[in-house]
Amino acid sequence: MKQQPAPSAPSISPYLFYKEPAKGFAFLLEAFGLEKRMVNEVDGQVVNAQAGIGPHTVIIGQARAETKLQPASELPAVHAGVMMTVEDVDAHYRHAKDAGAVIEYEPQDMPYGLREYGARDLEGNLWFFASHLTS
Template identity: 40%
Template sequence: MGNGTRKLKVGELARRSGLSIRSLRYYDQIGLLKPSGRSEGGHRLYEDADVRRLYRICLLRRAGLALEEIARALDDPTWDLANAMRTHLNLLDRRQAVRAQLRRRLAAMVARLAADTAPATEEFLDTMEEMTMLESPVQRRIGILVYEDIPAAHAHLVRVFGLGEGRLHYADDGTCVHGEVDAGDGVIWLHRVAPEHGLASPASLGAATGTTAIMVDDVDSHHRHAVSEGADIAYPPTDMPYGYREYGARDPEGGLWSFMAPLD
């Protein structure tokens, strides 16, 4: 398709993408992926731009976004194809590393059996763990925190806690309905208050119902930065009996965060 002249019918695109024809027709129906053209017989015809858009849809679906959120993200002018593909590549690299480790482990166990030496129990446990990592249908974890003022929380998490600046999504009336911050190898979504789903901010509850824990390189350095930015410190850097040094801080709506690193 490099010359831009080839057109795919819906059946071929379904076969090549691994999606069902029904899904592609539904994407067309809701305006998520409309084909660029139609044949004389009225059949959908997909061009290069449609395939690239479908690739974005597949990436965002794998990231856990709902279709309405994907629709908003597709129209985001800041979205970068190269960054998305690098993220995709990193995910594949991690899975490939697990596969390679599992193969090495199995080869070593086979060699020991050939030499009439039984593999250790720990090797069987490690093998099962790696098998589970490859076979699990879970692809990614996403933390979701609820805020009354998403933009203010977003700014605080980036400036004070040093999290990566992600997107903010606004409804047509200008209300911010979704935010994202990057946290190392994961992402945290900032969700609007939604009584219909039982979602409330700690600000209205008067208490935090959980803690978001973030691993950092240097707890004390991170703590000093947070203090310099006016953080509400819940407890200072402390060596915990479970093997971590950590400190706690509250975000503007009372959510509790822990920043930690393993003790040497």
């Protein structure tokens, strides 16, 4: 019998790797306003955790060289980013900037119908936050 995801579970979620998952997770909650969903610890250390906004979920885990899981800060270039829709992108931007997020570009209206900004978390992962433009 095929297993189906729980009705509230997302079907696709980014999984990011951090040298220090506990610090990375705390940063996502504080700077980007994500909500804590789940934290798994082994011997008092965060091994993976889930956070999100609305229906969006991101999973973070422990970077480990022996399994070739590296944090973004150790890669020669960014290979992916995380896009999340928020209610008020300008307010979100101000909060993230005040909380220490590295801003890649400030909020701007994009030709594809979004007002968006880009930021990096404390380990170099690239995040895009956007609100839909109204006509």
